[in-house]
Amino acid sequence: MAENPAYPVGLRLTGRKVVVLGGGQVAQRRLPALIAAGADILLVSPEATPSVEAMADAGEITWHRRPYAEGDLADAWYALIATGDTEANTRASAEAERHRVWCVRSDDADAATAWTPATGHSEGVTVAVLTTEARGRDPRHTAAIRDAVVEGLRDGTLVAPHHRTRTPGVALVGGGPGDPDLITVRGRRLLAEADVVIADRLGPRDLLAELPPHVEVIDAAKIPYGRFMAQEAINNALIEHAKQGKSVVRLKGGDPYVFGRGMEELNALAEAGIPCTVVPGISSSISVPGAAGIPVTHRGVAHEFTVVSGHVAPDDERSLVDWASLAKLTGTLVILMGVDKIGKIAETLVAHGKPADTPVALVQEGTTAAQRRVDATLATVGETVRTQEVKPPAVIVIGEVVGVGPRTSA
Structure with missing residues (x-):
């Protein structure tokens, strides 16, 4: 086999025939993603795990309860070969080659024409990690890289700036009881993407030190309020920054709606026509x-x-x-x-x-x-x-x- 690296590509399988041979643990792991992709899935296997059988009972896949037979891959766009019969796997792989069907083999990556990457998802982004060659592949290492990237995107430690115009607005984020590790994953990600953060004294202060230098951090307790009450001044600051086209996070301690006056801020934003997202927090x-x-x-x-x-x-x-x-x-x-x-x-x-x-x-x-x-x-x-x-x-x-x-x- 040539030592050229695999060419990564995203398959759009909606309504297209996908054949899965074998109803064991490999199929159980791979089928949910194929179902989510909208594929028309044919499972060929004498037996299946209870989870796979439930997918068939729910009508998510079509199950032919028999071993592989020549012709099963006709008209398929993609095939996953994962039976315990090496000889059947080899025959099915040869059929896939003849019909030019991209084929993954769970028992022999060298004989496959496609490899399944370790994948993860975060806010509309799919992360797929492939090793560069079949021999010596370490699936655990690949999965660890995938997990590190996805976790970084989710918790904001890996920041990928948006270069297209974002919709300005405000997020009311519950920061939790004080330990910076106890903010929610979504809250931390929104904090990492913010242009302006208006923070309460009881918010997790350590998180503010992690923000990029360009982020404007405003102490809510120090907002000048003159003829306004303090809460009105905070509401006005949220509205003002959002109307400037900025992404604003209102960082609160605990949960925004547990004695956090979050609804007052939400109502003020709604009256001003400012979109607002509420991210619950762990209540103290x-x-x-x-x-x-x-x-x-x-x-x-x-x-x-x-x-x-x-x-x-x-x-x-x-x-x-x-x-x-x-x-x-x-x-x-x-x-x-x-x-x-x-x-x-x-x-x-x-x-x-x-x-x-x-x-x-x-x-x-x-x-x-x-x-x-x-x-x-x-x-x-x-x-x-x-x-x-x-x-x-x-x-x-x-x-x-x-x-x-x-x-x-x-």
Whole structure:
């Protein structure tokens, strides 16, 4: 066989006949991509794996339950030969050669006229990796290269600039609880593609250091707002930059819709006619307790958990929380933004019947290198916050789940 490298090409198989010989593990791996390509697939095999049989039962492929026979490749555009019968594979390969059908052989790459690349997909891009020669091929190495490229495209560590005009707009991205590794793959990719990033103080700050030099990073807390309220000023900044044709990311801590005022920003953008994408984030209400060894639910202990904003005290007329009802619940209570109000919150819960010895944990700077857990009870938490100098941001967990697991953080 000539030592020239394979010529890579993308086959458009929609409505075109593809023959697969053999219904084993190779067919099971390859058939989904052929189905997705819209091929008219004929499977020839006496037997098939349950997954392949399910594809036939669903009408995704046509299955002839018999061994290969001469003439099966007539009118085919592409063939995958993957039976356990070497002699049948050789005869089928010869037929493919006579009919000029591109043919992949799972048992003998040297005898094939086509090779299957290791493929992956990311946002409308297909990555296909081929080794340069049949002999000495290492499929694991090829797959590892594929995985590295696809992962880089997905998480934004491999940035491929768009040279065609992009549609300007805003993405409201939930950055997660603080650890930069806990942002979603989509969020990280959009961040890598942004022209402007307007970031909250509680967003994952380490991610900002990874941005290219041309990206304008704006601290939302430092946006001048003059006659506007701070939120209005942020809304205006989002609109202004998007109207300049820029791709804007509004990077928030946690999830945009969990006490993140994301809907206010979405509504302002909609009124201005600015397209907006919302990327959910991992909420600190669940992830931070988990990082500190506290499950918000646990069998036999808590069958529910309630997330509450503690940014206003229970006796504040602006409060929308029914603290009396919360005191009667037997599940877990998670309070966000409540460090400076926890003393009053605890007193209110106890006054409405919550046992004073109910366990409480405060997890400061959760999921970051500075994570710190401080335990107390409803009776002692107010004083504990003062003596232990617990500072925001901290997630407060109230309930028996505080004591069910091993301590994972000091």
